[in-house]
Amino acid sequence: xxxxxxxxxxxxxxxxxxxxxxxxxxxxxxxxxxxxxxxxxxxxxxxxxxxxxxxxxxxxxxxxxxxxxxxxxxxxxxxxxxxxxxxxxxxxxxxxxxxxxxxxxxxxxxxxxxxxxxxxxxxxxxxxxxxxxxxxxxxxxxxxxxxxxxxxxxxxxxxxxxxxxxxxxxxxxxxxxxxxxxxxxxxxxxxxxxxxxxxxxxxxxxxxxxxxxxxxxxxxxxxxxxxxxxxxxxxxxxxxxxxxxxxxxxxxxxxxxxxxxxxxxxxxxxxxxxxxxxxxxxxxxxxxxxxxxxxxxxxxxxxxxxxxxxxxxxxxxxxxxxxxxxxxxxxxxxxxxxxxxxxxxxxxxxxxxx
Numbered sequence: 001x002x003x004x005x006x007x008x009x010x011x012x013x014x015x016x017x018x019x020x021x022x023x024x025x026x027x028x029x030x031x032x033x034x035x036x037x038x039x040x041x042x043x044x045x046x047x048x049x050x051x052x053x054x055x056x057x058x059x060x061x062x063x064x065x066x067x068x069x070x071x072x073x074x075x076x077x078x079x080x081x082x083x084x085x086x087x088x089x090x091x092x093x094x095x096x097x098x099x100x101x102x103x104x105x106x107x108x109x110x111x112x113x114x115x116x117x118x119x120x121x122x123x124x125x126x127x128x129x130x131x132x133x134x135x136x137x138x139x140x141x142x143x144x145x146x147x148x149x150x151x152x153x154x155x156x157x158x159x160x161x162x163x164x165x166x167x168x169x170x171x172x173x174x175x176x177x178x179x180x181x182x183x184x185x186x187x188x189x190x191x192x193x194x195x196x197x198x199x200x201x202x203x204x205x206x207x208x209x210x211x212x213x214x215x216x217x218x219x220x221x222x223x224x225x226x227x228x229x230x231x232x233x234x235x236x237x238x239x240x241x242x243x244x245x246x247x248x249x250x251x252x253x254x255x256x257x258x259x260x261x262x263x264x265x266x267x268x269x270x271x272x273x274x275x276x277x278x279x280x281x282x283x284x285x286x287x288x289x290x291x292x293x294x295x296x297x298x299x300x301x302x303x304x305x306x307x308x309x310x311x312x313x314x315x316x317x318x319x320x321x322x323x324x325x326x327x328x329x330x331x332x333x334x335x336x337x338x339x340x341x342x343x344x345x346x347x348x349x350x351x352x353x354x
Contacts, residue, residue, distance in 0.1 A: 071262015
């Protein structure tokens, strides 16, 4: 078997195994310290929905008493896998171990750093929600602004790295060629990161975010592999493997939810991977479920604010609208998965041929 294939497969399987192995420890910790929201959400958190629908869908006993920080399992498994592969290449240097080490400065260092940094920012958010203390926890608008500013600063730092270190100043236009942006590459990068960050609203049902994000990262792993970015392909596969380990315990009934420490890290890292593979304009195709979910939120808020409190959906985001229509959560999640796989395959093929 080609060593490049093994370089992608072995770490991904390892990250899945590590995730499965450490989950019992983390689960015990989550429940021992009651790491769930102490204050239930109210319809004031989402005025675009009726209070009756909001309370029926959100304030169930299960939702209130389920840990919110399950995303720790994802980034912890990724970090352990990267560290293990690196240590093996240093302690037992050989052609095989050095080849399996996928930590490289030009392909994986930045997405890994992005994953860990944003995971820690998300963890702070989760802990504030769990504790119910502090001005951020009480004032959701203020904290959302703080998170947006944080994402902008992260996007600025990474885009400068792309612009200065990688000399990236253009994006690929499908079936046309390269579009030179020059210095405008930096604000474009930040805008894409903010847009991807907004898709974190998909984390709202057992197994939904985990299944969709695992599919998308697998798709980008394939794209990176055919771009001969083998280290990046391995990184995407490792994230996918760790997310599947999380999903193993997140399918109904979920033992825990992903939380901001998971979904924030995955969405922001996804935008970096899209730029590294020079396929950022295909991201909306590969990630159609994320796009549709975000657009439903935007449409609902716009209708409520600017069209006399008109509600396009019973409740937003889109998956909760289907739930309000009477669909079971399992049906919604499974259909999201099906659409996610189809769009990921279609988008991957388009990316490779364009």
